[in-house]
Amino acid sequence: MRFPAISLLLLGFTTSGYAVEFSILRPQQSSLAFVSRQMGVSVDGDFKRFKASIAVDPAKPEMGKARIDIDVASIDVGGAEAYEEVVGASWFDVAKYPNASFVSGKVTRIAPGRYEVAGKMTIRNVTRDVKAPFTLEQKGDTLVIDGAFPIKRLDYAIGSGIWSDTDTVADEVSIKFHFTLASKM
Amino acid sequence: MTDRYTRTAVALHWLIALLIFAAFPLGVYMHDLPLSPYKLRLFSYHKWIGVTVFMLAVLRVTWRATHRPPSMPGTMADWEKLAAHTTHYALYVLILIVPVSGWLMSSAKGFQTVWFGVLPLPDLVGKDKELGDMLLEVHKVLSYLLFGLVLAHIGAALKHHFIERDDVLVRMIPFLRKRP
Numbered sequence: 001m002r003f004p005a006i007s008l009l010l011l012g013f014t015t016s017g018y019a020v021e022f023s024i025l026r027p028q029q030s031s032l033a034f035v036s037r038q039m040g041v042s043v044d045g046d047f048k049r050f051k052a053s054i055a056v057d058p059a060k061p062e063m064g065k066a067r068i069d070i071d072v073a074s075i076d077v078g079g080a081e082a083y084e085e086v087v088g089a090s091w092f093d094v095a096k097y098p099n100a101s102f103v104s105g106k107v108t109r110i111a112p113g114r115y116e117v118a119g120k121m122t123i124r125n126v127t128r129d130v131k132a133p134f135t136l137e138q139k140g141d142t143l144v145i146d147g148a149f150p151i152k153r154l155d156y157a158i159g160s161g162i163w164s165d166t167d168t169v170a171d172e173v174s175i176k177f178h179f180t181l182a183s184k185m
Numbered sequence: 186m187t188d189r190y191t192r193t194a195v196a197l198h199w200l201i202a203l204l205i206f207a208a209f210p211l212g213v214y215m216h217d218l219p220l221s222p223y224k225l226r227l228f229s230y231h232k233w234i235g236v237t238v239f240m241l242a243v244l245r246v247t248w249r250a251t252h253r254p255p256s257m258p259g260t261m262a263d264w265e266k267l268a269a270h271t272t273h274y275a276l277y278v279l280i281l282i283v284p285v286s287g288w289l290m291s292s293a294k295g296f297q298t299v300w301f302g303v304l305p306l307p308d309l310v311g312k313d314k315e316l317g318d319m320l321l322e323v324h325k326v327l328s329y330l331l332f333g334l335v336l337a338h339i340g341a342a343l344k345h346h347f348i349e350r351d352d353v354l355v356r357m358i359p360f361l362r363k364r365p
Binding site: 038039040041042043044078079081082084085162163165167168169 | 220221222223225226228229294295296297298299302303305312314
């Protein structure tokens with residue numbers, strides 16, 4: 001008898017109110033980048049490997065949840081010499097702290113299509129509260145999340161010792177995220 | 186008056202000379218330093234000097250094209266005149282293209298050039314590792330060539346002054362008295 005199974009499925013559909021949850025990350029169309037300032041000059045970098053467990057229903061973004069886990073060793077700062085330096089002890093200390101993460105908390109709507117997620121950012125085992133504004137946009141069968149927020153690198157002891165001089169490398173670093181999600185259907 | 190360079194030409198000549206003597210050793214020195222805020226600062230200073238040289242070089246070449254320099258002493262052999270002219274033109278070209286090669290290299294390596302941390306120069310090429318490494322070689326070779334020619338230029342000026350005992354050096358140094 002197939003009938004009960006189908007009715008159960010239909011029931012599921014009606015209670016969810018035609019909600020479509022987007023939760024499958026398309027890594028090729030997603031990025032996690034940052035912009036630092038060195039001697040007054042913006043320098044781009046990014047993390048090549050990260051896991052993003054995101055579940056957002058565009059009809060109810062306030063209910064969305066996200067957890068981002070970053071493989072810190074996948075950082076790209078545009079050069080081998082700089083890479084050796086930033087994965088080292090005075091910067092990210094990848095040997096000791098291989099992962100960084102972001103865990104979302106409350107999501108609030110700030111304008112049509114614009115939201116802000118509060119959450120906890122952990123780098124080098126230091127956890128701080130952050131707030132990240134972002135936009136949601138449905139493009140074809142995908143949902144695109146785009147946003148940026150500043151952090152202070154010294155809050156997480158990123159770049160200690162000689163590098164704590166913020167005249168050369170500024171304290172503020174802008175984190176830019178771009179996630180493309182597909183729905184389960 | 187064609188027996189002396191104009192004040193503008195003299196000022197630009199010495200300003201550019203001074204900056205080359207700052208930028209070249211700085212470039213050689215900073216290149217091999219371990220990465221540190223100090224190194225980043227030196228790189229910025231080197232780039233700022235380079236942009237300044239380029240701007241002065243544009244003025245200098247424009248000035249040279251519109252103002253006839255004093256002619257070379259008649260005592261010089263034709264091959265000497267040819268060598269002098271060739272060196273001068275090579276120097277004019279190099280003070281323009283050495284900074285440009287550095288600027289392009291910087292863009293290719295992902296570091297925009299911002300003059301004195303204030304005036305951003307556009308990135309004419311995008312971030313590209315292979316191009317960056319290639320431009321580094323180009324910048325290096327051209328810089329050594331420039332510095333080599335500067336040394337030859339100085340040698341020739343000293344030879345004029347102390348061996349030929351003519352006015353060639355004096356006319357570029359206004360406060361030296363003209364030989365009788």
